[in-house]
Amino acid sequence: MKSKKPGYDRYAKYGYIFSIPFVIAFLLFSLYPTVYTAVIGFTDLKGLGKTDIHFLTDDLFRNFKTVLSSPSFQLAFRNTVVIWLANFIPQMLLALLLAAWFTDKRSKVKGQGAFKVLLYMPNIITAATIAILFSGFFGYPMGPINDLLVRFGFIDAPIELLRSKTVARGVVIFIQTWMWYGSTMITLISGILGISPEIFESAEVDGANRVQTFFYITMPNIKTILLFTLVTSLIGGLNMFDIPRLFQDGKPDDATLTTSLFIYKQAFSGSYMYNRAAAASMVMFLIIAVLAAMMFFVMRDKDEAQLNKQIRQQQKAYAKKMKAGKENASC
C-alpha cells in the first residue's frame, strides 16, 4: 500500500541486514549439519575419531537398508511409538478433564493458581534428574517402592521390579505422562478461555449440561490447539532420549530402547557407526516431516467437513423446533 511512495524502499534493505545473523547461524549450525548428516548416511564413516568420508561404492543405500532391516531399530521404533501413544492418550484425557473442570463457571474451583503451579512443576525439573530419581525409587533390594510393597503386605520379600519389561516400560510411560499433563492442561485452559463467553452463555440458556457443553462447544473450538499439542507431543515423543537413557539405558532386553537412544548408541559407543546412526537419523527426520505435514492437511480437511456437518445439524434442529412449535400451537 505504501510501497508506491518514493523513498519507502530506502528502509527495505534493513529487513535483509537484520536477518543476516539468523541466516548465518542457521546455515552453519542447522542446515549444514542436516545436509552433512544426510551425506554421512551414504558413506562408510565409522570408528572413533574418524572424519574422512567415502561414499559407498557397492550399494549407496546400504546403511539405510541395514538400519531399516535391523531388528534392533525396528524394536526401538515400535517402543518409541508404544511409549508415546501410551503416555499421550492418558495425558490428553487427564489434561482435558482438568481443563474442563478449571474453566467450568458452575464449579468455580478454588485454589486453581496453586494447583496449576504444582501440577506443572515436574515439567520444569531436569529430566535427567527425574530419570535417576525414579530408577532409585524402583531399586532392588531396598528401594522405596519395594519398601512400600513389603510394608503393606503386597509381597513377602523385595523383588527386582525393573527386570520386568512391562514394569520398566510402564515407569517410563508414567514419568512422561506425569511430566507433561500439566503443560498440556495449561495450554488447553488458555485455549478454552479464548473461546467467546457468549457461546457458553447461550449454551447454558439452551439448557446444555456440562457434558454437552464440553463435547459440542468446547472441543470443536479448541481443535487447533489440540492439533498443536498433538504435533509437538509427537515430535517430542519421537525424540525421547533423556528418560530412557538415564532410567535403564534401554534395558531390560531393549524394552525401553527408543530410536534416539538407538542412534546415540550406534554413533557413540561400540564400534562408532556414524554412518548407520546418520541413516537412522534421516529416517526419523523424514517421518517427523511427513507426519507434521500430514496432520496439518488432515485437520484442515476435517475442519471443512465439521463445518458442513454443523450447518446440517443446525438446519435439522431448526426444522425439528419448527415442527414441535407447530404441534404445541395446535394443542
Next chain:
Amino acid sequence: MLKNKENRVMKIVIYVVCIFLAVLSVLPFWIMIVNATRSTTEIQQHAISLIPSSYMMNNIKILLGKSFNPAVGFANSLIISIGATALAIYFSSLTAYAQVAYNWKLRNVFFSFIMVVMMIPAQVTMIGFYQMVYKIHMTNRLSMLILPAIASPTMVFFMRQYLQPTLSMEIVQSARIDGAKEFMIFNRIVLPIMKPAIATQAIFSFVASWNNLFTPLVLLTDQKKYTMPIMVSLLKGDIYKTEYGSVYMGLTLTVLPLIVVYLLLSKYIIAGVALGGVKG
C-alpha cells in the same frame, strides 16, 4: 435442590482428584529431599520416610569426595544457559523486528521458511553436527553449545507474534525524523517495548538450555566442562552404587535451585505456557 447436591458431589470429586495430583507432583521430590538427610543404613532398612534425619552433612561429604562436582556443573550450565538465552533473545527479536517493521521482497518466504524449520528437532541432525564440530577441534568448547542459539526459529516466531500488534510504526517514524539510525531504533525503542515477551521467552530458553542432556552429552568429554545434567548422570555410575544417601543428596542439590526459581517465577512461567498454546 437436586442440582445443588449434584454440584457439591462434583466439587468434592474435583478437589480430591486435584489434591491427589498435587501430592503426586510433590511426593517424589519430598522423598528425595528426606532421603538426602538419611544415612545409607537408614535407607536400607526403610527406603521411604517422610521425616528427615540428621546425616545431611555426612552425605554431602561422601558425595563431594568422589567424581560428582556440582559447583563445576552449576558454573558450566550457568555459562551456557545465560549465553544461549542472551543470544537467542537478542537475535530472535532482531529477526522478528525485520519481519514486522520492513517491507522486503523475501519477507514472507523467509517467514514460511522459519515456520517449516521450527518443527525440526536438533536431535535428528546431531551426527552431522558432531562431525562438523569434531573436524574443527571444537568439542569440549562451551561456545558450540551457545552460538547455535542465534538461530532459534521458534523464538523468532513468538517474538514476531508479539511484536506484530504491539509495535506502532509512528514511533519508529518519529525516531527516524529525530535522526536515529535503524539499528539504534531497534536497541533503544523496540527492545524495551518487547520486555514482556523477552521475560517469558528468556525463562523458557534458560530452562530448556539448563535441562538439555543430548547435545552436551555428545560434545563434552572433558569432566571440567560437564553440565549439570551430565554431572547428574554420574550419580548412576558404579562409584555411588551403595551410597544411597549421597545419591539422593546429589539429586537434591540439582533440583533445589530449580524448584526455588520455579516457585519465585511460577506466575510468569504458567502465563508463558498458556501463551505458547494460544499463539502456536
